Every structure is written in structure tokens, then in C-alpha cells.
Amino acid sequence: xxxxxPWHIPALAALAAAPPLVLLYFLKLKRQEIEISSTxxxxxxxxxxxxxxxxxxxxxxxLLWLQLAIIALAALALAEPTGTRVASxxxxxxxxxxxxxxSMSSVEQDGRSRLAIARExxxxxxxxxxxxxxxxxxxxxxxxxxxxxxxxNKETLREAIRSITPTDSxxxxxxxxxxxxxxxxPLGEDEGATADAPLADFLLFTDGRLADLSDVAIRxxxxxxxxxxxxDDNVGIVAIDARRHHERPEHVTVLGRVRNFSSKPVETDISxxxxxxxxxxxxxxxxxxxxxxxxxxxxxxxxxxxxxxAAVAFEFVAPAEVEVELRLHRQDALAAxxxxxxxVPPPRAxxxxxxxxxxxxxxxxxxxxxxxxxxxxTPAEYEQAEDARLVEEGRSRYDVIILDGHSTERxxxxxxxxxxxxxxxxDVSARGVVNxxxxxxxxxxxxxxxHVALDAMDVLAWLDIEASxxxxxxxxxxxxxxxxxxxxxxxxxxxxxxxxxxxxRETLNTNWVFDExxxxxxxxxxxxxxxxxxxxxxxxxxxxxxxxVTVPPRQRDVHVWRPDGRRDEAVVHSEGLVSxxxxxxxxxxxxxxxxxxxxxxxxxxxxxxxxxxxxLAQPRVxxxxxxxxxxxxxxxxxxxxxVLMAMASVLLVEWLVYGxxxxx
Numbered sequence: 001x002x003x004x005x006p007w008h009i010p011a012l013a014a015l016a017a018a019p020p021l022v023l024l025y026f027l028k029l030k031r032q033e034i035e036i037s038s039t040x041x042x043x044x045x046x047x048x049x050x051x052x053x054x055x056x057x058x059x060x061x062x063l064l065w066l067q068l069a070i071i072a073l074a075a076l077a078l079a080e081p082t083g084t085r086v087a088s089x090x091x092x093x094x095x096x097x098x099x100x101x102x103s104m105s106s107v108e109q110d111g112r113s114r115l116a117i118a119r120e121x122x123x124x125x126x127x128x129x130x131x132x133x134x135x136x137x138x139x140x141x142x143x144x145x146x147x148x149x150x151x152x153n154k155e156t157l158r159e160a161i162r163s164i165t166p167t168d169s170x171x172x173x174x175x176x177x178x179x180x181x182x183x184x185x186p187l188g189e190d191e192g193a194t195a196d197a198p199l200a201d202f203l204l205f206t207d208g209r210l211a212d213l214s215d216v217a218i219r220x221x222x223x224x225x226x227x228x229x230x231x232d233d234n235v236g237i238v239a240i241d242a243r244r245h246h247e248r249p250e251h252v253t254v255l256g257r258v259r260n261f262s263s264k265p266v267e268t269d270i271s272x273x274x275x276x277x278x279x280x281x282x283x284x285x286x287x288x289x290x291x292x293x294x295x296x297x298x299x300x301x302x303x304x305x306x307x308x309x310a311a312v313a314f315e316f317v318a319p320a321e322v323e324v325e326l327r328l329h330r331q332d333a334l335a336a337x338x339x340x341x342x343x344v345p346p347p348r349a350x351x352x353x354x355x356x357x358x359x360x361x362x363x364x365x366x367x368x369x370x371x372x373x374x375x376x377x378t379p380a381e382y383e384q385a386e387d388a389r390l391v392e393e394g395r396s397r398y399d400v401i402i403l404d405g406h407s408t409e410r411x412x413x414x415x416x417x418x419x420x421x422x423x424x425x426x427d428v429s430a431r432g433v434v435n436x437x438x439x440x441x442x443x444x445x446x447x448x449x450x451h452v453a454l455d456a457m458d459v460l461a462w463l464d465i466e467a468s469x470x471x472x473x474x475x476x477x478x479x480x481x482x483x484x485x486x487x488x489x490x491x492x493x494x495x496x497x498x499x500x501x502x503x504x505r506e507t508l509n510t511n512w513v514f515d516e517x518x519x520x521x522x523x524x525x526x527x528x529x530x531x532x533x534x535x536x537x538x539x540x541x542x543x544x545x546x547x548x549v550t551v552p553p554r555q556r557d558v559h560v561w562r563p564d565g566r567r568d569e570a571v572v573h574s575e576g577l578v579s580x581x582x583x584x585x586x587x588x589x590x591x592x593x594x595x596x597x598x599x600x601x602x603x604x605x606x607x608x609x610x611x612x613x614x615x616l617a618q619p620r621v622x623x624x625x626x627x628x629x630x631x632x633x634x635x636x637x638x639x640x641x642x643v644l645m646a647m648a649s650v651l652l653v654e655w656l657v658y659g660x661x662x663x664x
Contacts, residue, residue, distance in 0.1 A: 093150065094135040095180040095221065096122050096157075099206035099228075100164050101141045101171030102543070102610040106207070106229060106333035114229045115166050118205035121226055121631040125203060126157045136183055137161055141584070142169035142544035144176035150183060167584035168336040169543040170607050171210040177202070181220040208616025211609055214299065218624025225628045229615045232295050233262045235286070235330055236337030236611030237270075238309070240540075240604060242324045242344050246370040249347030250319045256326045256340065259309040260286035261612045263295055268330040272314040274322050281329075282312045295614035321346045323588055323600065337611045341588050341602040342540075349373065350530060351397070355382045356404035361500050361513045362419065365522050366402065379406040387412075393552055394576050395490070399530050405499050413490035413550070415529035420463065420499025420509075427468035428486055428493070433503070434479050435461045442475040448483070448494070448524045449474060453517045459510045462498035489577050490550060494525055541603045546581040549591050549599045561598070563587020 104115040122137070129135060129152070137148040137160040148160035184200045200221035207229045239257035244250075260266045265288055271281045287306040289295060312326075321344065328338040349372020356362060357378055366374055375398075377385070382403075390397060396414025403416065409424035416423060422430045442454055454475070462477070467484050475483035486493040502509050512518050541547065551558055551572070558570040560580050570580045570591060578591060583603050592598030605611070619626060 092130070092133045093184060093200040094125065094129070094133060095184070095200055095202045096125065096135055096137045096161070097173070097176050097180065097202060097204040097206075098122055098137065098139050098161065098164050099141075099171055099204070099210065100139050100167050101209070102168045102336050102605055102607065103171065103207055103209040103334065103613050104228070105166045105168070105336060106231065106234070106613045108229060108231055108333075113166065114207055115164070118226075118228050119161050119164060121228070122161045122203075122205055123158060124631050126154050126161065129154060129157075136180070137164075138176045138179055139164040140171065140173060140176040141167045142172055142542075144172075144179050146179055146183075167543060168586045168603075168605050169584050170610055171206070172212050173204070173210045173216050174212050177216055177218065184220045206619075207613065208619045209609055209612060213616075214620050214622060216621045216624075218621055218626075221624075223621060223624060223626045225619050225626060226631055227615055227617075227628060229613070231333045232292060232614035233264070234333045234337070234611055234613045235260050235262065235266050235268065235328060236334065236605070236608075237326055237328065237340040238337075238606055238608050238611065240324075240326055240340040240342055240606070242342035244344065244347055250317055252316055252318050252322065252324075252344050254314040254316075254324055254326070254342070256312045256314075257309060258284055258286070258312070258328065259289075259301075259608065259611070261289050261295075261301055261608075261614070262332075263288050263290060263292040263614075266330070268328060270312055271327050271329060272316075273325040273327060274316060274318065276323075279316055280314050282314075284310045284312070286310055289612075292614070295612075296617040298612070298614070299616065301608050301612040318344060319347070321600075333613050334611065336586050337605045337607075339586065340604045340606065341586070343588065343600040343602050350399045350526065351375075352526075353377065353382075353398040353401045354404070355379055355401065355406055357406075357505065359404050359500055362402070362404055365518065368519065369523060369526055371526070379403075379408075382406070383408065383410060395550060400526060405501075405505070411491060415492045416494070417525060417529065418493065418495045420497070420501075422463065422465060422495055423486070423493045425486075425488065425491075425493075428471070428495070429466050430463040430497075431466055432464045433461050434464045434477070437462065437477045437479050437482075439475060439477050439482060442483075443473075446474050447528050448485075448521070450520075450524055451517075452521045452524065453515075456515060457510065457512045457517075459498045459512070461502065461509060465495065465497050467495070489548075489573065492529055494529055540606065541583065541601060542607065543584050543586060543603055543605060544581075545583055545603070546579050547583060547589060547591065547601045547603075549578050549601070551576045551578055551593065551596065555593055555596070558591060558593045561590040561592075563589065563603075 098115075098118050100115055104113070104118065106114050108114065108117065126135065131152070134150045134152045135148075135157055136146065136150045137157060139145050139147055147163055148157055151157065180200070180202060202218065202221040202223045203226060204223060205226045205228055208225070208227065236259060237256055238259050239255075241255045242252060244252055254272060256270065258270060265286065267283070267285045269281050269283055272279045287308050289301060289308050290298070324342040324344060326340045330338065332338070350370075351373045352366060352369075352371050352375070354363060354366055354374060354376045355378070356376065363376060390410075391412045394413065396412040398414065400415045400417060403418050403421050405420045407418075407421040407424055407430070411423055411425065422428050439454070439459070442449060444450075459482075462482055464479050465481050465484065467473075467481055467486055471481070471484050471486040473481040473484050475481070482497045484495050486495065498509055500509060500513055501507065547560075555576060556572055558572050558578050560568045560570045562568060562582075563585055564587075568580070568582060570578050572578050580589070580591065583589065586603050586605050589601045589603060590598040591601065618628065
């Protein structure tokens with residue numbers, strides 16, 4: 001048995017009540033003496049006179065013992081006794097990890113969201129804490145946030161739990177565990193020296209749909225998962241693509257993909273909305289993902305034998321910028337994936353600058369692209385050109401600048417494509433030339449390599465490039481990256497380590513110039529770099545991603561209008577770069593200022609793991625012990641109600657004894 005209240009509270013209560021009670025059995029009111037003829041009828045009064053002296057010896061009295069028992073039981077109830085904690089071998093440090101990712105917004109049969117259930121369960125844990133316990137609260141979604149550090153103040157912990165709000169972000173556990181372990185082991189303390197210290201009790205309230213759950217290592221605690229939720233009923237939009245036609249830019253095509261994640265077949269409708277007006281409806285019919293017990297055992301939503309997804313396509317005419325929305329006409333557990341958004345900018349022809357000492361293959365390739373204007377300069381012309389020819393309103397006048405064999409540090413904010421050259425910026429350098437390298441791997445899923453066949457590509461030599469993170473390698477060779485993407489504030493560099501010609505520009509360096517996949521490769525690169533500018537297509541953002549846009553360099557007051565109607569202030573960095581990271585909800589965000597047309601950015605869930613809301617029955621981690629249990633198994637059972645029942649029973653007996661004596 002353990003006690004939730006500090007020991008001094010029931011002790012003080014007992015000391016305050018018991019001595020006065022005993023004293024009352026010593027003291028009696030002094031009576032007036034009167035002579036009477038007989039005491040036969042006054043026998044009881046004579047008995048009382050025996051204790052009229054204030055310091056007479058205390059006699060054995062049933063009422064006294066009953067009343068003392070009532071006081072003892074009342075003091076015991078004030079101590080809030082509970083059953084022994086199941087995890088009694090774990091230290092009294094409790095870490096409450098509460099999942100607030102998108103799937104935790106799923107609504108259960110009783111009408112409560114999973115997050116609401118998790119908060120209620122966490123509040124029960126806090127209510128069961130003993131005086132020696134301490135706890136901290138961490139909310140986790142795509143990022144983890146400490147809502148309360150270790151404390152024994154229950155009210156502080158309750159407020160921290162109630163402050164956790166739902167998000168539409170994907171769930172991740174690793175950062176939350178690192179934060180928790182950092183608080184368990186004090187800063188500056190050697191972990192080796194504390195290896196024998198008691199472990200903390202990590203209580204994770206989740207449905208188990210965390211992308212990195214199986215990769216997490218638990219070192220400074222024991223993880224107990226409190227499973228939340230039961231329903232698997234959900235159908236979600238998992239992809240949306242809205243872009244203008246290359247040859248007819250006023251025509252917009254919207255493609256969507258919908259998947260059934262439930263254990264039952266689904267028939268529903270999906271509609272297209274353009275600027276808030278419905279433009280069309282399509283029927284959908286999808287088989288189930290699997291049986292309910294199969295879904296509970298799946299860590300990822302693998303594809304069922306019967307294709308349990310459907311694709312839809314809409315086309316309409318829009319000569320100006322439009323907001324597009326796909327909407328499922330169905331009520332299910334999760335609402336965030338029933339809508340998907342896109343912003344289609346107005347059609348505008350690309351302006352491209354090609355900087356080359358002479359390359360007819362590259363020039364013909366760029367001219368074959370769906371662009372508006374192509375300017376061709378030599379490297380000398382590029383370096384000697386006035387700023388007015390390259391920069392406009394603090395940004396490059398060209399949508400893309402292609403540099404063929406020319407490394408430069410003249411890089412105004414914009415998009416750059418390098419062939420056989422590198423940008424002269426920090427963290428990117430060319431250490432020499434590789435003549436006998438071997439291409440090892442490439443990322444076929446990256447947009448730049450989509451539908452590009454590299455098997456038949458031969459390259460004689462390429463630059464030995466070193467690019468530090470956050471650069472992303474798309475094609476990797478034995479010596480390092482061959483194709484990489486480096487980003488800086490307001491800059492994008494897509495760097496190809498080889499050029500079409502050798503260093504002397506006398507012979508071809510690759511046979512790729514004769515392959516049609518090079519055309520697809522160039523088109524993909526232009527689409528990727530230009531994003532919203534060239535092809536009426538906006539790169540998708542997920543909840544939690546940072547929105548980055550540009551405004552005139554001297555603009556300072558920039559606002560963000562969120563999908564829920566709330567207005568926030570955005571952070572304006574140097575050179576007119578604006579960033580906003582509070583994108584935890586899906587919808588269209590509008591960034592603008594007085595006198596400026598707002599820039600619109602769509603944020604969508606489009607995450608199959610979060611849309612797969614069936615709770616995971618048996619979560620696993622990479623290392624460390626994991627137990628799965630309910631709150632009732634973790635929370636000590638309160639015993640004070642039984643103490644109060646016993647006190648009431650003793651009080652009843654005392655009343656009966658007293659009543660019998662009065663009648664005597």
C-alpha cells in the first residue's frame with residue numbers, strides 16, 4: 001500500500017481530533033447538589049458523578065473506542081491510500097509522452113478524439129501520483145515539446161496536459177525520447193556514473209502509428225505503451241497534383257488518389273472545388289485493406305491483394321490563379337485527410353539564362369523545353385553584366401540560370417543548374433576530377449529522376465564534389481555525389497558533376513546526349529527548380545514544414561492568415577526572406593502585407609501512415625523493454641473509498657451503541 005498525500009497531513013488531523021475526544025471523557029459539567037429522599041430513580045446520574053472530577057482515571061468505554069476508530073479511519077482516508085504500483089521496481093520519475101499527431105485526432109465511437117482520451121488517461125496518472133513521485137509532460141508530433149519539466153506539483157502537470165492541442169502532423173517518437181532521457185540524466189552528469197541509477201517510467205499514450213517507433217532505442221527508462229483507440233474506419237486522400245498544361249496553360253489538370261484504410265468496403269464520392277465552388281463529382285468504390293485483426297498487426301499499410309485505392313482526374317479552364325480542393329463526401333474517424341488543397345498560379349512563361357562557352361547539345365536541349373524566353377551568354381558576359389540585367393527587386397530576373405562548365409560566386413537569389421561546375425559557396429567544393437569512378441546508386445523516386453533511365457548512361461569523368469548537409473545526393477558514385485541538390489536561403493543549386501564535353505571541350509564526355517531520357521531529365525530539373533513559377537504547379541508541403549517566401553527587401557510587417565482564420569506574424573529575415581513554421585493544420589496559408597497580394601501555400605497531410613488509423617496492437621522498439629497495458633494496470637488502485645465505507649460502518653455502530661445507552 002502507498003499513500004498519495006504527505007504523511008504529515010493525516011498525522012496532524014489525528015493529533016487535532018483524538019486528544020480533545022479523550023479529554024471530553026475526563027471532563028463533565030459540575031452539577032448543583034440537591035438533597036433527595038432516594039437515589040433509586042437516579043442510578044444513572046450517580047454513575048455520571050463518579051467522573052465529575054476532571055482528573056479521574058479513564059475507564060474502558062465502548063463509545064470512546066468507536067469514536068477513536070472513526071478518527072483513525074478519517075485520518076487514513078486523508079492519506080489517500082492506494083494499491084501498490086504495478087511498476088514498483090521503477091523509480092518515481094514518470095515521463096508522460098502524449099502523441100498529438102494527425103491519427104490521434106481520430107474520433108472514436110463515443111464521440112471523443114483519441115487525444116482527448118489520452119489526456120484523460122494522463123490526468124488519471126497524475127492524480128495517482130504519490131508525494132514522492134515526480135513527472136514531466138512531453139507532447140510529440142513531427143517535433144517534440146516539453147510542456148512541463150519534472151515536478152511534483154500536480155496542478156502544474158494537469159495544466160501542461162490540458163494545453164496539448166491536436167495537430168495534423170506526422171508522428172515521431174525519437175526526439176521525444178531524447179528529450180526525456182536528457183532530463184532523466186542531468187546536464188553534465190556522466191551517463192556511465194549513473195548507469196546503476198533507477199530507471200524512469202516512460203508512459204506513451206498513442207495509437208502506435210509513429211513512423212520511427214521501431215527504430216527508437218530506450219536507454220534511460222522503461223517504455224510502457226498505453227494504447228489509445230479502437231476504430232479503423234478511415235478513407236483518406238493520399239495524393240494530389242494540380243498543374244497547368246504545357247501547350248495550353250489556361251487548362252488545369254487535377255489528379256488525386258484515394259485509399260481505403262478500413263476493414264470494410266467503401267463507396268463514396270469525391271468532389272473538386274475551385275475557389276470555393278464545386279466543379280465536379282466522381283464516385284469511388286474501394287475494397288477493404290484487410291480484416292480488423294490483420295490491420296491491428298500491420299506496422300505499415302501494405303497494399304491489399306485487391307487494389308484498395310482509386311484514382312480520379314478533373315480538368316478545367318482557369319486563366320488566373322486558383323485555389324483547388326479535393327473533398328471526400330464521407331464522415332469517418334479522421335477528418336484531416338478527407339480534404340486536400342493545391343494552389344495553381346497564373347500561367348507564365350519561363351525565363352531561362354544559359355551561360356556556356358559553346359554547347360549546341362545543351363542549347364538545343366533547353367530550347368526544346370516548354371519555356372518562354374531563352375537568353376544565351378558566355379561566362380565573360382555573365383560576370384561582366386550589370387546587376388540590373390540579372391537582379392530585379394532583390395532577386396534573379398531569370399527563373400532558372402544554367403551554367404555550363406562555369407563555377408561562379410555571382411549568385412543572386414534564385415534557382416541555378418550547374419553542369420560540370422559548382423557554385424562557389426560555403427560547404428560546396430570540387431576537389432578535382434574523377435576518371436575511373438563508378439556510379440553506385442540513384443534515387444528513382446526523386447522528382448528529378450522520375451521516368452529517367454540511367455542504366456545505359458556512360459560518363460568518362462566528373463568532378464569530385466564535396467557537399468555538406470543539408471545537401472541531398474540523388475546520384476551517388478564511388479567517390480561521392482554525382483548529382484546533388486544544395487539549398488541556401490533564397491537559393492537552390494542543382495549540381496551535376498559532369499558536363500557534356502571534356503575539360504578541353506573537344507570530345508564528348510557522355511553518351512547521354514543521344515538518349516531521349518536526357519530530355520525527360522532536363523524537364524524534371526526545370527519543374528523541380530521553378531516550383532510554382534513555371535508550370536502552374538506548387539511543391540507540396542506537409543504539416544510542420546516551414547513556409548518560405550520572398551517579399552520586397554525592405555518589407556518588415558508580414559502577416560500569415562491561417563486556415564482556421566487566425567492571423568499570425570511571420571519572421572522576416574534579411575533580403576526579404578520570410579519564414580513561417582506554425583503549419584500544424586492542413587489548408588491554405590496566405591502570407592502577405594499591406595499593399596502586397598498575398599502569396600498562397602497549400603499544406604496537406606498526404607501521409608498513409610497517419611491515415612492508417614487502426615491502432616497497432618503490439619508496438620516494438622529497436623532496443624529497450626516495451627510493455628503494453630491500460631491505465632488501470634499502471635495507475636495504483638485507490639483504497640480511500642473503502643476506508644470511508646469502513647468509517648461509515650463504524651459510525652453506524654457508534655450511533656446504535658449511543659442510542660441504546662440513552663434509552664437505558
